[in-house]
Amino acid sequence: MRTFRENGILSVDFLIGFSIFLLALIMILTMIPGIFAGLDSAQIDYDAVAYRTSVILCEDPGWPADDDSWEFMDTYHKDDIDRLGLAVSSTSPNILSKEKTKAFFNENENLVLDNDDYHSKVLFGEIPYYYNISLKIENDPVNTTGNIAPDSGYGYMRRLVKLKEPGYAKIDSGEFNKTNTTITTLNPYVYTGFSVIFDYAEIQNKSIDEAYRLMLQSEPASITIYNFSSSLNRSDISNVTLTKIRFINDDKEVPIVYSTYHNDTYRFFIDGIQHTMQGPFEISDADELKFEIYPPLMFSDEIGTSLSVVFNMTYEFVPDESMKHYYISGDIPYIYNKDYMTEPYLKDGVMEVMIW
Incomplete structure (x- = not known):
């Protein structure tokens, strides 16, 4: 036969157990968004890489950028190139050098760039991204390099630029x-x-x-x-x-x-x-x-x-x-x-x- 004291003990045990259950449930619910974060943010990550790549191409003159600027190097010395920036200078963002764009899209017979060069000197990082980079200048055909782009599932960045034509x-x-x-x-x-x-x-x-x-x-x-x-x-x-x-x-x-x-x-x-x-x-x-x-x-x-x-x-x-x-x-x-x-x-x- 239960006594009044025993009934009270059972009620306290129940409350403690129920409280632990609620805490565990709350923790699980707060963890669920993190479990799916990778799936939801993959597009955002690709967009970030596309943005970073566009900044390097459009706002950076590349390196070397002085007397021995990278666009004048030949294939045998391309390991000395650190970055393939296309800007006329670091103070002229979004204004591209014609000589650099020709070299970047392999229109310079002395310098031949391959997939490894674009990864190590433009994309950076250890992830082997696929990429497609194109440049359309008024009244000129489109220049492009990289892979054929899929219909969806890619990061994208579009930049309005100017191409400097030499005098x-x-x-x-x-x-x-x-x-x-x-x-x-x-x-x-x-x-x-x-x-x-x-x-x-x-x-x-x-x-x-x-x-x-x-x-x-x-x-x-x-x-x-x-x-x-x-x-x-x-x-x-x-x-x-x-x-x-x-x-x-x-x-x-x-x-x-x-x-x-x-x-x-x-x-x-x-x-x-x-x-x-x-x-x-x-x-x-x-x-x-x-x-x-x-x-x-x-x-x-x-x-x-x-x-x-x-x-x-x-x-x-x-x-x-x-x-x-x-x-x-x-x-x-x-x-x-x-x-x-x-x-x-x-x-x-x-x-x-x-x-x-």
Whole structure:
């Protein structure tokens, strides 16, 4: 037979047990969201990786980023590249370098990037993500690298960007001086020339925003001289010869090999046909001379100096001493605020990053 005291003990035991049950139930309920957190946040994690990747690509110039910038390295030295950023500089976010985008999307024949490079120099981390990175610039085809994106289940980031197009010079032959001279029948020749001058102190003007500055350490220089033949008085000229082209620094010829097509310094064209700088070339009927110099331009890191591209010419005139004979000569600066200069400009673009 239960006593009153025994009934009280049973009630206390029940309350203690029920309380423990409630505490255990509460703990289980609070743990349930954590159990499924990995499933719910997978998309968020991929989005975070896509965002981080887009920041590296659009806001970082990569590393190295100075005189030996990564986009000018070759395949044999790509292990020295730490990051594949595409920005013109760290102070110009979302403004992309054309040379860097070409290298990133394997349009540079000297540098070939593979899947391991993109993982170790852009995506980072130990997780072997799949990725698809694309860049669409106005009026240009889409550039893309990576894997084919799935229909769903990926992280995504879209960035509005600008692509910096380098400046260039397109010079009418009439811009040069036209000098008249007299000749003798015994010596119907005039030896002269003209030059294009890169004054680095003026070019690297820090007051000009990097987005619109001629940055010849990381961007190519292009010189086109047109209307050459039509600028001549053909009635009194027997022949015009481009004897040679030379780089001059501080009044001295730069000691490089001028006779090879395959080089890392320049390309030279006469009416669209490639030549070396060695010469001589008969150009009496030529309309266009085009000269491209690859970055970094020689001595462009020395602000107090300059580089000249000198075209040495020989004119052979009709041996008539009674006539005035004309030839072109002079110096043209590769610099801002000239009618013949197209200064750097920006093109709209969209970068998309997908990670899964």
